[in-house]
Amino acid sequence: MQERNTTLETTSHISRNSSENVRKMPDERIPGKLIGAIVAVGSLAFIGILTETVMTVLFPQLMREFNVDTATVQWITTIYLLVVAATMPLSSYLNRRFKHRTLFLAAVALAVLGSLIMIVGHAFPVILIARVIQGMGSGVATPLMINIILEQSPKSKVGRLMGVGSLVITVAPAIGPTVGGAVSSILPWRAIFVIVIPIILLVSLPVGLKCVEQHRPTEEARLNSLQFVSIVLALCGLVMFLNQAGVAVSAAVSGGSATVSAVFAVVSLIVGLGALLFFGWSSKRSFSPLIRLGWLRDPMVLLHLIAYMLLPIVGIGFGYVITNVAQLSLGTSAFLSGALVLPGALIGAFFAPVGGMLYDRFGPVRPILGAFFAAICGPILLLVFSMRLTPVTLAGFYFIFGLGYSLGFSNIMTNALRNIAPQFMPDGNAVFNTCLQFGGAAGTALFSTILSVAQAGAGEEGGATFRHATAVGGSWTFATMIGIVAIAICCLIAAFRIGAKRNSRL
Known part of the structure; x- marks a missing residue:
């Protein structure tokens, strides 16, 4: 909640002043x-x-x-x-x-x-x-x-x-x-x-x-490996869906068998979307996302x-x-x-x-x-x-x-x-x-x-x-x-x- 309030307050402040500040800032080296x-x-x-x-x-x-x-x-x-x-x-x-x-x-x-x-x-x-x-x-x-x-x-x-x-x-x-x-x-x-x-x-x-x-100090940040794996699965699944869906359509158009590619495309889409949703859900609940x-x-x-x-x-x-x-x-x-x-x-x-x-x-x-x-x-x-x-x-x-x-x-x-x-x-x-x-x-x-x-x-x-x-x-x-x-x-x-x-x- 604190993260949300800080973000929205800052957003409101910056949105209000961004155009004016662009013109008023001194010319710096x-x-x-x-x-x-x-x-x-x-x-x-x-x-x-x-x-x-x-x-x-x-x-x-x-x-x-x-x-x-x-x-x-x-x-x-x-x-x-x-x-x-x-x-x-x-x-x-x-x-x-x-x-x-x-x-x-x-x-x-x-x-x-x-x-x-x-x-x-x-x-x-x-x-x-x-x-x-x-x-x-x-x-x-x-x-x-x-x-x-x-x-x-x-x-x-x-x-x-x-x-x-x-x-x-x-x-x-x-x-x-x-x-x-x-x-x-x-x-x-x-x-x-x-x-x-x-x-x-x-x-x-x-x-x-x-x-x-x-110019800024480092922090003792922690790597959330589960979230990293989930975002990698999401990206790979969605791109594989695009690729295999195309292979399936191409095979169908040329008269070949598109079953394997179509199944792989559907599975990739499910994995990709599921992993993406999990990443968003876990990020909201993680102490160190x-x-x-x-x-x-x-x-x-x-x-x-x-x-x-x-x-x-x-x-x-x-x-x-x-x-x-x-x-x-x-x-x-x-x-x-x-x-x-x-x-x-x-x-x-x-x-x-x-x-x-x-x-x-x-x-x-x-x-x-x-x-x-x-x-x-x-x-x-x-x-x-x-x-x-x-x-x-x-x-x-x-x-x-x-x-x-x-x-x-x-x-x-x-x-x-x-x-x-x-x-x-x-x-x-x-x-x-x-x-x-x-x-x-x-x-x-x-x-x-x-x-x-x-x-x-x-x-x-x-x-x-x-x-x-x-x-x-x-x-x-x-x-x-x-x-x-x-x-x-x-x-x-x-x-x-x-x-x-x-x-x-x-």
């Missing part, structure tokens, strides 16, 4: 070591996401090398995102229990170990194990970077520094497909992991050792969280859709398909700090809603022209989405976390980052399933029928994207209306 810490820790998350998107553009090549289908090869991406999502609930506990530098060194060790296994691994299960280890490293690094920003940045610079943090992470999806296409054109795909290890050891590690500092959830009683913050989980389904899933539609429908090379993602993702990523500056200057409403009303135009245009796309129009329409997405996305979490009590900020950070990664994993699983269903029974890859079926699957995915973004916009509008009503009563 950003410490150089803080920028170095953001770059050092964020680079580890950058490398994990980079290798994820590199693998995505190489899916057709990996399918041939490991003799697996589309639904199977996507687990190289999905399992990475799933492990990141499963690790992030620990970030609140880790942030309270261990020093920042200790967590940074653990993330470095996991990133290097995962890359080494990718270099020497020549069996598909070994590759998946490597992705699990790399996902654990990113799952530690990403929330650590956000916690450093929230704890150490000047109050007047929170928005733009969150934008810088978003830039560090979102540049990776921008260049990943292009790097993957370039590497596959001149070198074996494992060469990317040979390259990243020296970067980690010679750049990230020394910069982090010099710049990562501890894994994540404190009282702040989610505020509907305004909850609506921000829903939008923050939905949008990565599109934002992260887009890289998979664009590169595979380009190769399997338009017949482009791996290098060109990766290059198509580059303008929208790279330029959009560099606008993330601009979105943060707009937030600091104008408050949350106009920068966030304006960005996503622009972003939704991208998938709308892709749907309209889905059956007559060219590489140029594919890249151009994605550019529209990428620019709007980058301008507004990081501001959603920034605004939500500024509306909860400071002592619950590590918990909010853990939940938001978990939902981000779960949304990405769900998006990859969902869109690969849609494409697999469309391709079922369409003949061999490269044939005219298969290419047409992939184009049809692309149109289905673009329509799905529009619906997801529209729901997220509605959630944000509702959240801002709640905030406006609170302000009007004061």
Whole structure:
């Protein structure tokens, strides 16, 4: 009850003053070591996401090398995102229990170990194990970077520094497909992991050792292992449901047996939902919960969280859709398909700090809603022209989405976390980052399933029928994207209306 009262009182206070405070805060200087810490820790998350998107553009090549289908090869991406999502609930506990530098060194060790296994691994299960280890490293690094920003940045610079943090992470999806296409054109795909290890050891590690500092004392926090197992089961069950449901539908469409996959999908859904409900129930009754959830009683913050989980389904899933539609429908090379993602993702990523500056200057409403009303135009245009796309129009329409997405996305979490009590900020950070990664994993699983269903029974890859079926699957995915973004916009509008009503009563 005390947690609830503290949260709601703080929420009311912050909601009342957030827009005014954004304008009245003095212009404070950003410490150089803080920028170095953001770059050092964020680079580890950058490398994990980079290798994820590199693998995505190489899916057709990996399918041939490991003799697996589309639904199977996507687990190289999905399992990475799933492990990141499963690790992030620990970030609140880790942030309270261990020093920042200790967590940074653990993330470095996991990133290097995962890359080494990718270099020497020549069996598909070994590759998946490597992705699990790399996902654990990113799952530690990403929330650590956000916690450093929230704890150490000047109050007047929170928005733009969150934008810088978003830039560090979102540049990776921008260049990943292009790097993957370039590497596959001149070198074996494992060469990317040979390259990243020296970067980690010679750049990230020394910069982090010099710049990562501890500004708050650690606590004797306890790990609730039962709750951790339950949230992992929940995440795995829900993603497995999406994957196996897609396999079942694809098998049914192609005339095969879908019984086993359908049963597995239903069981996964039951396990996932049951574990999630147990996690919420036990968190309310635990003396030392894994994540404190009282702040989610505020509907305004909850609506921000829903939008923050939905949008990565599109934002992260887009890289998979664009590169595979380009190769399997338009017949482009791996290098060109990766290059198509580059303008929208790279330029959009560099606008993330601009979105943060707009937030600091104008408050949350106009920068966030304006960005996503622009972003939704991208998938709308892709749907309209889905059956007559060219590489140029594919890249151009994605550019529209990428620019709007980058301008507004990081501001959603920034605004939500500024509306909860400071002592619950590590918990909010853990939940938001978990939902981000779960949304990405769900998006990859969902869109690969849609494409697999469309391709079922369409003949061999490269044939005219298969290419047409992939184009049809692309149109289905673009329509799905529009619906997801529209729901997220509605959630944000509702959240801002709640905030406006609170302000009007004061």
